[in-house]
Amino acid sequence: MPDTMSTRPVPRPNQRPSELRSATPHRPNVLSLLVRGAQGRHWTFAVGVVLLALVLLVLVLTPWISPHDPATQDLGNRLAGPSADHWFGTDHLGRDVLSRLMWGGRFSVTIAAITLVICAVTGSIIGALAARRGGWLDELVMRSVDVLICFPDVVIALFLIALFGTGYGTLIAALTITGWTPFARLMRGLALEINSKDYVEAAEILGSPKSYIVFRHVIPNASRPVVAMGFLRFGHKLITVGALSYLGLGVQPPDSDWGAMLLDAQPYMERAPSLGVLPGAAIFVTALSVTMIGQGLDIKKRRKRAKEPTAIPVPPPSTALVEGEAL
Amino acid sequence: MLTFLIRRGMTLVVTLLVVSVLAFLIPYAGEGDPARKILRARVNDPALDPAQVEALTKELGLDRPLYVQYVDWLREVLTGGFGFSFTSRTPVQELVVPALGVSVSLALAALLLALVFALPLGIWAATARGGKVDNAVTFMSQSAVSAPEYWVGPVMVLIFARYLGWLPSGGWTGPAYIVLPATALALRPLGYFTQVTRAAMSDVLSAPYITAARSRGLSFPRTLVRHGLRNSMLPVMTLFSFWFAGLLGGSVVVEVIFNIPGMGRLLYTSVINNDVPVIQGGMMLILTLAVVINTVTDLLYGVLNPAIRVSSHA
Numbered sequence: 256m257p258d259t260m261s262t263r264p265v266p267r268p269n270q271r272p273s274e275l276r277s278a279t280p281h282r283p284n285v286l287s288l289l290v291r292g293a294q295g296r297h298w299t300f301a302v303g304v305v306l307l308a309l310v311l312l313v314l315v316l317t318p319w320i321s322p323h324d325p326a327t328q329d330l331g332n333r334l335a336g337p338s339a340d341h342w343f344g345t346d347h348l349g350r351d352v353l354s355r356l357m358w359g360g361r362f363s364v365t366i367a368a369i370t371l372v373i374c375a376v377t378g379s380i381i382g383a384l385a386a387r388r389g390g391w392l393d394e395l396v397m398r399s400v401d402v403l404i405c406f407p408d409v410v411i412a413l414f415l416i417a418l419f420g421t422g423y424g425t426l427i428a429a430l431t432i433t434g435w436t437p438f439a440r441l442m443r444g445l446a447l448e449i450n451s452k453d454y455v456e457a458a459e460i461l462g463s464p465k466s467y468i469v470f471r472h473v474i475p476n477a478s479r480p481v482v483a484m485g486f487l488r489f490g491h492k493l494i495t496v497g498a499l500s501y502l503g504l505g506v507q508p509p510d511s512d513w514g515a516m517l518l519d520a521q522p523y524m525e526r527a528p529s530l531g532v533l534p535g536a537a538i539f540v541t542a543l544s545v546t547m548i549g550q551g552l553d554i555k556k557r558r559k560r561a562k563e564p565t566a567i568p569v570p571p572p573s574t575a576l577v578e579g580e581a582l
Numbered sequence: 583m584l585t586f587l588i589r590r591g592m593t594l595v596v597t598l599l600v601v602s603v604l605a606f607l608i609p610y611a612g613e614g615d616p617a618r619k620i621l622r623a624r625v626n627d628p629a630l631d632p633a634q635v636e637a638l639t640k641e642l643g644l645d646r647p648l649y650v651q652y653v654d655w656l657r658e659v660l661t662g663g664f665g666f667s668f669t670s671r672t673p674v675q676e677l678v679v680p681a682l683g684v685s686v687s688l689a690l691a692a693l694l695l696a697l698v699f700a701l702p703l704g705i706w707a708a709t710a711r712g713g714k715v716d717n718a719v720t721f722m723s724q725s726a727v728s729a730p731e732y733w734v735g736p737v738m739v740l741i742f743a744r745y746l747g748w749l750p751s752g753g754w755t756g757p758a759y760i761v762l763p764a765t766a767l768a769l770r771p772l773g774y775f776t777q778v779t780r781a782a783m784s785d786v787l788s789a790p791y792i793t794a795a796r797s798r799g800l801s802f803p804r805t806l807v808r809h810g811l812r813n814s815m816l817p818v819m820t821l822f823s824f825w826f827a828g829l830l831g832g833s834v835v836v837e838v839i840f841n842i843p844g845m846g847r848l849l850y851t852s853v854i855n856n857d858v859p860v861i862q863g864g865m866m867l868i869l870t871l872a873v874v875i876n877t878v879t880d881l882l883y884g885v886l887n888p889a890i891r892v893s894s895h896a
Binding site for chain 1: 725849850865
């Protein structure tokens with residue numbers, strides 16, 4: 256009896272082990288997804304994991320390993336080249352560039368990560384509920400997605416800054432207003448697919464409430480594509496945060512991030528080109544690493560899903576549009 | 583089809599209403615009353631004469647209830663435009679229209695440049711899936727989408743304008759001025775276009791009609807052009823117009839770096855200077871255009887591909 260009473264999916268005889276694993280409501284965490292190996296994935300996936308691990312390691316250890324205080328000025332030693340004391344030289348106020356890169360990176364990556372988590376969680380929940388409830392809620396959500404997904408992030412940010420002024424709240428809100436939409440669209444497609452599965456029908460017959468089904472079956476089963484999308488969007492967020500800081504509207508002094516460092520470097524590009532190259536390279540490497548990881552996860556997912564015939568034709572999650580949203 | 587149009591039309595109207603309310607509220611948000619802020623933006627003098635503030639409040643009717651002011655403002659916007667810029671004292675239309683023209687040409691130049699490289703690369707990768715070329719193209723496209731314009735742009739200026747002196751570093755007075763900004767702007771769409779072309783082409787190439795065409799004796803290049811291209815271009819075209827809509831106002835960073843008098847820079851400077859009429863006009867124009875262009879794209883998509891017209895709901 257316990258099997259039929261439980262809302263857990265009952266394994267079918269012809270079910271493949273991989274299918275079984277994804278059907279259990281066990282939540283795979285990001286780490287185990289990554290560690291589960293680069294086998295069978297594109298080589299860029301492994302490169303991405305290594306790069307991201309390096310970047311994160313440096314950023315986490317920054318308080319202990321940064322060679323100098325990032326704010327200490329040394330006006331007698333401005334725009335200096337690399338030396339034993341300052342590996343990457345000094346900036347226009349004689350501050351150590353390496354230390355500033357480390358501390359600035361913590362701002363860039365943290366802000367991008369916070370907005371990303373907010374977008375992924377709200378977007379997924381909204382998408383799953385829209386698919387589950389249908390009707391006017393679905394209509395409202397999808398129409399909002401249609402509209403918001405066309406708005407360029409930077410324009411929305413300018414709009415919010417005109418309304419509320421600069422600040423971390425405005426920055427995160429600006430990136431969230433449009434940022435949840437790709438997750439909602441993806442999650443809705445996935446949820447429609449999962450909702451047609453036998454175990455969801457079983458749960459419904461047993462009288463489970465809709466919210467239970469959403470949180471117990473739909474969200475855990477959709478986690479891999481959503482995580483893949485999360486990695487893909489992370490790079491975009493990082494670049495947008497940097498863009499706003501570059502325009503002087505993001506991270507405000509005395510704080511500094513990679514975009515703000517690029518802005519500071521502009522008048523000195525000819526005298527000290529490395530000032531204008533290194534922070535951009537840091538954004539590039541970090542964005543590249545998460546893009547590689549995201550596409551690696553995404554490709555595997557597509558191959559696996561392609562083999563399983565789905566019960567109803569799922570509207571294409573329109574990867575094209577979703578990726579095109581990276582404005 | 584009709585329900586689709588009605589649905590999209592209503593979405594557009596609701597969007598415009600929401601955007602217009604927010605645009606209307608710009609002078610009221612934050613600290614201080616709007617009259618004070620308008621005067622400050624106009625005269626750039628922190629010490630304001632209270633009598634002047636009082637007079638302007640009366641003159642603009644700022645002491646009336648908000649909704650009355652909104653309706654009045656909306657009527658004015660719908661009939662007479664957005665008024666005059668605080669900083670340059672010219673009508674907003676005269677600022678916005680030329681700026682939009684500049685942005686359109688910049689966006690088209692960048693996206694066509696991206697397309698010219700993306701199509702061959704994507705097709706090449708798709709015909710040799712898993713090979714060295716495919717690997718190289720994948721890596722290249724991933725790099726392209728990860729490269730921020732505000733990094734590539736200034737570095738290109740340093741190399742091609744300062745060191746080599748081949749191209750101007752900024753401005754908008756001749757064909758040479760479009761090369762660097764368009765290249766900087768093209769990089770990320772180039773990456774996305776390549777990926778989408780590759781994906782669409784690989785899907786098409788594994789379709790049965792390709793095998794059928796090949797077994798009828800059609801040469802591979804000809805199959806590629808006649809059947810492959812025609813069927814794989816739809817997603818690329820959608821992405822193209824999506825980016826086009828986004829770049830009309832969204833190329834702020836590149837326009838600022840290269841000092842281009844386009845829509846993005848206009849929005850940016852108006853926000854910096856708190857030039858409310860220009861912010862209101864520019865925002866409403868750009869956000870409307872974004873929604874309209876994407877709606878038209880969806881319509882065209884349905885026209886070009888009858889298979890999805892049925893499920894216009896999704």
